[in-house]
Amino acid sequence: MHRSVGFVRIGEKKGLKKAIKLRNELGREMWGKFWRRLLKDPYLMTRLPHSVEPVIVYKPNPTKSDPEHRDACYLAKWREFNESGEYKYKTKVCSINKHGKLAAYTQTKKALLEAHKNNIEILTYMGRLNSIDLK
Template sequence: MANRETKNAYAYFVSNTGYRFISEAKRGNTLKVTIPMPEGGYFYASVGYKRIGKRRGIRKAVNVRNKAGKKLWGKHWNRVRREFNLLSRLPRNLEPVFWTDNTGRRYYISSYCTYESIYDRKQEKHSLKASIDKHGRMGAYAIVKRALLEAYKDNLELMSYMNRNLGAMFL
């Protein structure tokens, strides 16, 4: 079967059917639909194609996937389906980390990655450290938090839909 949706994907994301989140079972005449859920975990469904044929079975599995995906992800479904590494690029939360070094200085630190394009694996790692002694606790927190929010500004709506911890919004 020709790769349809996954033709531009890296080998890790290519399925044996050519459709995202749909794979063929190792034995038997079944297609498995596995969709990641926004709050974690997976939605599973299966479509048998022994009587209706493989082509109609794939069409039916695509319909099941699209209906379930639209119900789970809402308006974000097309983006989740289209961007292969979207879910792996998102952080668990957008809270700066409180850190104390060996000398007793206290900092807020944020680390994040930027990508040149949505299909590119090349990432540029960034880190920002703000001193609590110099800026005060709230000032250091606000500096680092603004940098995090600026880095993920395109994904804030999706992350809030996924119930990821966004924390205080300093815009």
């Protein structure tokens, strides 16, 4: 979205004030109560996940009779800060054969929701999370 504020005609200082005012109006209109948070944290959008759904992966589980056997599992993967301020990947893997499809999905989904509990409201607002309560 591009909008002209006419800073050449009205001057740079007045143009900057007008541009900031216009930016804040449009931001509040688009993002509602999350606008201040987006302004204060410039990297928030890069840290948010695209999806909060576990994925099905096929992990190798060889046996003597079938060395190419693969086991279907649900995988939940997210990042956390460690003590030194670096990102560390965390994963939760649940076997579908061992737990059943619904139980494996529920366990991994709960792990993802717990990992992203601070951002659940904004993810729901953006449409990246369906608001379904898991018990």
